[in-house]
Amino acid sequence: MHPLIAPLEGTLIVSCQAYPGEPMRDPGTMAQVAASVQRGGATAVRAQGLEDIRAVKSTVDVPVIGIWKDGAEGVFITPTLEHCLAVIDAGADVLALDGTRRPRPDGRTLAETVATVRERFDGPIMADCDDVDSALAAAELGIDLIGTTLAGYTDSRPPVDGPDLDLLTELAARLPATSVLIAEGRVHSPAQAAAARAAGAFAVVVGTAITHPTSITTWFRDAVTTA
Structure with a gap:
């Protein structure tokens, strides 16, 4: 296990992102969110x-998991080797990329991409996956x-309300000891985060419920207006 990974066991990882066009869509703002x-x-x-x-890297002293979203359909989370190398060069401690079996924009397989990345990067790699296979x-x-980031966001598995606990449970039983299972995706409450951990996740990633005020406000608005 890479030395950066061991301290993450049983802990919370937070995804600090804002969508294009939003008021918080600014690197300095995201760095402040990360520090918070x-x-x-x-x-x-x-x-x-x-x-x-x-x-973010210049602001925090915890590991930074880096991605580069390019596009909105198909494989768009660090989709090509070029994107991967750019994320590494930007200073990411951990490289995260699409880990599904879908075709990639540059025609490379996941195996080919990872092999080339390994030639110049000795940090951990995270695969954002969508199903058991x-x-x-x-x-x-x-x-x-191994993250469950894309479970319910492709045609492979239907979306569920909250994290995909069934997927987490199965992966916890089937992944080799050399791979670390990370719960990510639709973790919207402390109870859901605890459930993901109980299902076998090594660590839990929470994004929207902590760092996206627009979504959080919408949840409360809907609760109030429909009460």
């Missing part, structure tokens, strides 16, 4: 985009962190 969640106890943060990665395939490649 570190103060609250996050042991690592996930940052999107090269400028955000640089800004993609997770097991990523583990076979020696990818360090």
